[in-house]
Amino acid sequence: xxxxxxxxxxxxxxxxxxxxxxxxxxxxxxxxxxxxxxxxxxxxxxxxxxxxxxxxxxxxxxxxxxxxxxxxxxxxxxxxxxxxxxxxxxxxxxxxxxxxxxxxxxxxxxxxxxxxxxxxxxxxxxxxxxxxxxxxxxxxxxxxxxxxxxxxxxxxxxxxxxxxxxxxxxxxxxxxxxxxxxxxxxxxxxxxxxxxxxxxxxxxxxxxxxxxxxxxxxxxxxxxxxxxxxxxxxxxxxxxxxxxxxxxxxxxxxxxxxxxxxxxxxxxxxxxxxxxxxxxxxxxxxxxxxxxxxxxxxxxxxxxxxxxxxxxxxxxxxxxxxxxxxxxxxxxxxxxxxxxxxxxxxxxxxxxxxxxxxxxxxxxxxxxxxxxxxxxxxxxxxxxxxxxxxxxxxxxxxxxxxxxxxxxxxxxxxxxxxxxxxxxxxxxxxxxxxxxxxxxxxxxxxxxxxxxxxxxxxx
Amino acid sequence: xxxxxxxxxxxxxxxxxxxxxxxxxxxxxxxxxxxxxxxxxxxxxxxxxxxxxxxxxxxxxxxxxxxxxxxxxxxxxxxxxxxxxxxxxxxxxxxxxxxxxxxxxxxxxxxxxxxxxxxxxxxxxxxxxxxxxxxxxxxxxxxxxxxxxxxxxxxxxxxxxxxxxxxxxxxxxxxxxxxxxxxxxxxxxxxxxxxxxxxxxxxxxxxxxxxxxxxxxxxxxxxxxxxxxxxxxxxxxxx
Ligand SMILES: Nc1ncnc2c1ncn2[C@@H]1O[C@H](COP(=O)(O)OP(=O)(O)OP(=O)(O)O)[C@@H](O)[C@H]1O
Ligand SMILES: [Mg+2]
Numbered sequence: 001x002x003x004x005x006x007x008x009x010x011x012x013x014x015x016x017x018x019x020x021x022x023x024x025x026x027x028x029x030x031x032x033x034x035x036x037x038x039x040x041x042x043x044x045x046x047x048x049x050x051x052x053x054x055x056x057x058x059x060x061x062x063x064x065x066x067x068x069x070x071x072x073x074x075x076x077x078x079x080x081x082x083x084x085x086x087x088x089x090x091x092x093x094x095x096x097x098x099x100x101x102x103x104x105x106x107x108x109x110x111x112x113x114x115x116x117x118x119x120x121x122x123x124x125x126x127x128x129x130x131x132x133x134x135x136x137x138x139x140x141x142x143x144x145x146x147x148x149x150x151x152x153x154x155x156x157x158x159x160x161x162x163x164x165x166x167x168x169x170x171x172x173x174x175x176x177x178x179x180x181x182x183x184x185x186x187x188x189x190x191x192x193x194x195x196x197x198x199x200x201x202x203x204x205x206x207x208x209x210x211x212x213x214x215x216x217x218x219x220x221x222x223x224x225x226x227x228x229x230x231x232x233x234x235x236x237x238x239x240x241x242x243x244x245x246x247x248x249x250x251x252x253x254x255x256x257x258x259x260x261x262x263x264x265x266x267x268x269x270x271x272x273x274x275x276x277x278x279x280x281x282x283x284x285x286x287x288x289x290x291x292x293x294x295x296x297x298x299x300x301x302x303x304x305x306x307x308x309x310x311x312x313x314x315x316x317x318x319x320x321x322x323x324x325x326x327x328x329x330x331x332x333x334x335x336x337x338x339x340x341x342x343x344x345x346x347x348x349x350x351x352x353x354x355x356x357x358x359x360x361x362x363x364x365x366x367x368x369x370x371x372x373x374x375x376x377x378x379x380x381x382x383x384x385x386x387x388x389x390x391x392x393x394x395x396x397x398x399x400x401x402x403x404x405x406x407x408x409x410x411x412x413x414x415x416x417x418x419x420x421x422x423x424x425x426x427x428x429x430x431x432x433x434x435x436x437x438x439x440x441x442x443x444x445x446x447x448x449x450x451x452x453x454x455x456x457x458x459x
Numbered sequence: 460x461x462x463x464x465x466x467x468x469x470x471x472x473x474x475x476x477x478x479x480x481x482x483x484x485x486x487x488x489x490x491x492x493x494x495x496x497x498x499x500x501x502x503x504x505x506x507x508x509x510x511x512x513x514x515x516x517x518x519x520x521x522x523x524x525x526x527x528x529x530x531x532x533x534x535x536x537x538x539x540x541x542x543x544x545x546x547x548x549x550x551x552x553x554x555x556x557x558x559x560x561x562x563x564x565x566x567x568x569x570x571x572x573x574x575x576x577x578x579x580x581x582x583x584x585x586x587x588x589x590x591x592x593x594x595x596x597x598x599x600x601x602x603x604x605x606x607x608x609x610x611x612x613x614x615x616x617x618x619x620x621x622x623x624x625x626x627x628x629x630x631x632x633x634x635x636x637x638x639x640x641x642x643x644x645x646x647x648x649x650x651x652x653x654x655x656x657x658x659x660x661x662x663x664x665x666x667x668x669x670x671x672x673x674x675x676x677x678x679x680x681x682x683x684x685x686x687x688x689x690x691x692x693x694x695x696x697x698x
Contacts, residue, residue: 002575009563349559352520353623354548354576356541453521456559 003359006350007366010339017371020335023328024375024436025382031321031428032383037390038314039424040417049306052227052236053299054096054138054258056272058086060285060295062252068283076283077252079241083134085282086259091271093262094137097254099129099244103201105189105237106216123185126236127199129244132162138260141238144225150183154193156223163240166222169194177243178222182233186224195221199237203248217247272296325432329439332371336443340364340450347447348455361448368440376432380425387418465532467630467663468494468517473526475512486512487686489526496630499657499664501674504683510667511635513683517665518551518633519543531630548577552624552662554634554653558616560608560623566615567591567604570622577627587626594622598652614645621653631663638670650676 011017065072076082079097086095105123136142145159156162163178181191191197198218202211219239227233245253261271276288276296285295300307340347347360355363386393394416398405406416470492476485486509494500502510515521517528519535527534535546553559560569567588574587595604598618608616617637624632637653638646650673657664666677674680682690 001580002572002578005575009561013563345559346561348520349561350576351544352518352547352553352559353573354544354627356544358541359544359576451521453515456515456520456555458557 028379372436552629
């Protein structure tokens with residue numbers, strides 16, 4: 001095709017055309033790199049936000065009457081039955097029953113609490129009663145217990161039995177119940193393994209729901225855990241579920257069940273639905289038609305606003321970066337317009353020799369096509385290469401300029417996280433390609449509309 | 460070569476005006492002109508008479524306001540755009556005062572360009588290439604095949620332009636002051652070449668010139684003044 005032939009000749013003869021290619025190249029590679037880094041941050045932050053949350057959390061309304069086998073009764077409250085039912089579901093990989101309650105942590109005795117509320121050693125904490133081996137099957141607790149400690153090593157003696165004997169703890173009388181403390185909390189309070197701490201809380205009347213009385217109880221620290229979520233580590237305590245059930249009783253063995261799925265992304269909704277139906281049949285949950293399935297929720301529900309904020313940032317950044325693309329497309333437009341203006345005589349000659357208007361348009365469109373193709377392909381390659389090597393690049397740049405570009409302290413990561421997102425990259429490449437082609441179409445169309453006689457008049 | 464055969468070109472009542480600011484400038488007021496196949500017609504007239512305007516209309520580059528241009532008996536301006544592009548490619552050949560070669564292509568590529576525009580590829584294109592090459596060689600440009608126009612003299616460029624105009628074996632060659640930009644000796648050589656090719660190939664030639672000497676070598680001289688044909692004289696071609 002002569003359009004191809006001529007477009008190559010024009011490209012070869014006009015080095016300025018490469019500015020268009022360079023513009024697209026820079027835009028595409030930068031967009032890909034930034035998208036990958038943003039996605040990496042998002043994924044990493046999701047991990048952090050998730051901390052030790054499992055995939056799904058079942059939280060039955062234990063005090064609301066439901067219909068079971070034709071009778072109005074309270075939901076069943078035994079943990080063994082609900083765990084068995086949940087584990088029966090083929091989509092489920094693991095389940096762990098929790099007994100969750102809130103309390104106040106008082107490290108240095110009650111008198112201080114009363115005398116100085118603001119500066120007393122007091123914290124609101126979440127008490128989670130677990131069975132260690134069950135919990136290991138749904139969350140990262142086992143890893144969190146083994147993770148290198150930031151304070152002097154206060155890890156549990158035996159991660160396979162975290163509530164087991166505590167080395168160096170020699171109680172005077174009856175041994176206290178063991179408790180696992182989040183690393184941040186332990187650091188803040190100076191809680192060492194083998195030290196005692198006191199929890200203050202209130203027990204509710206199972207019938208009326210009124211607070212009966214404040215109770216307090218002492219525990220011995222069995223060790224610390226370090227999830228990746230600092231807030232979580234600052235506010236969570238694990239203790240044996242049996243201790244919680246015995247302490248708060250109220251006829252229930254659990255308050256919620258954490259569920260791990262085999263394929264969270266793929267079967268989240270399906271698992272949620274099938275569990276809701278099954279557990280309702282068995283009398284553990286209310287009719288999902290009535291509750292809207294709200295008794296079973298995915299973990300994101302508990303971090304919704306944070307996740308939405310990051311997602312939103314990603315979208316905003318995408319919009320701003322699309323402006324780069326606009327600039328690239330504009331450079332294609334400007335350069336091609338110049339070329340058309342400059343080649344008015346050639347256009348006249350081509351017409352005289354028998355080119356049709358479409359042929360002329362095709363010639364100039366083809367120039368835009370090569371620029372778009374070359375720019376996006378080079379940009380794609382460079383963007384992916386830079387993404388894969390971003391940490392080495394950052395290191396090299398940091399060494400050259402003598403300061404750390406990626407501040408590892410400001411973020412909680414020791415590397416720049418990236419995720420190659422196929423869909424997003426395809427959208428960038430396609431977007432850049434079509435934008436450049438559209439930008440080329442206008443001058444090409446103008447070339448076709450030029451009056452050949454005008455072009456031929458002068459030398 | 461009798462005058463009774465259908466003319467290759469027949470112009471009927473062609474009018475063309477241009478908008479010059481407020482005023483409408485009528486450049487051609489009803490031009491009639493016939494040119495027989497194989498004929499050689501010289502169009503003369505003072506500057507601004509409308510010769511180039513008429514040639515552009517005959518060459519299917521500029522649409523007349525009124526009138527017809529019959530090429531091989533068909534009204535070319537009533538055809539669709541693409542057919543007219545085809546006629547320019549196959550029936551017509553152009554030689555311009557300013558040569559009008561594409562600066563990015565070398566002599567051989569410029570000469571072969573009409574074949575590319577006709578969609579020739581592969582072997583057909585190679586055939587045209589060798590044809591273009593032999594005519595460039597015949598025009599004394601054997602050593603200049605791969606020179607860009609910028610590296611060629613005016614006479615050389617015009618010879619490349621003639622080779623290009625003849626590549627598709629046109630029926631009608633339109634030449635607007637082909638020697639207007641050349642010195643006399645070079646111009647004469649270019650014209651000799653053009654006339655020789657006409658003798659050999661037998662296309663019709665429509666030539667615009669201000670040069671009386673040149674006009675004498677045409678069998679027909681048409682004078683144009685103020686957008687109208689003034690005089691039409693037929694003389695035997697002196698050799
Ligand atoms: N596009 C146009 N717009 C306005 N006026 C035009 C246009 N083209 C030609 N003219 C006018 O038409 C008249 C005839 O022009 P044309 O180029 O046909 O003359 P010509 O006979 O070829 O002259 P020359 O011998 O100098 O080449 C001139 O007065 C010119 O100014
Ligand atoms: Mg003229």
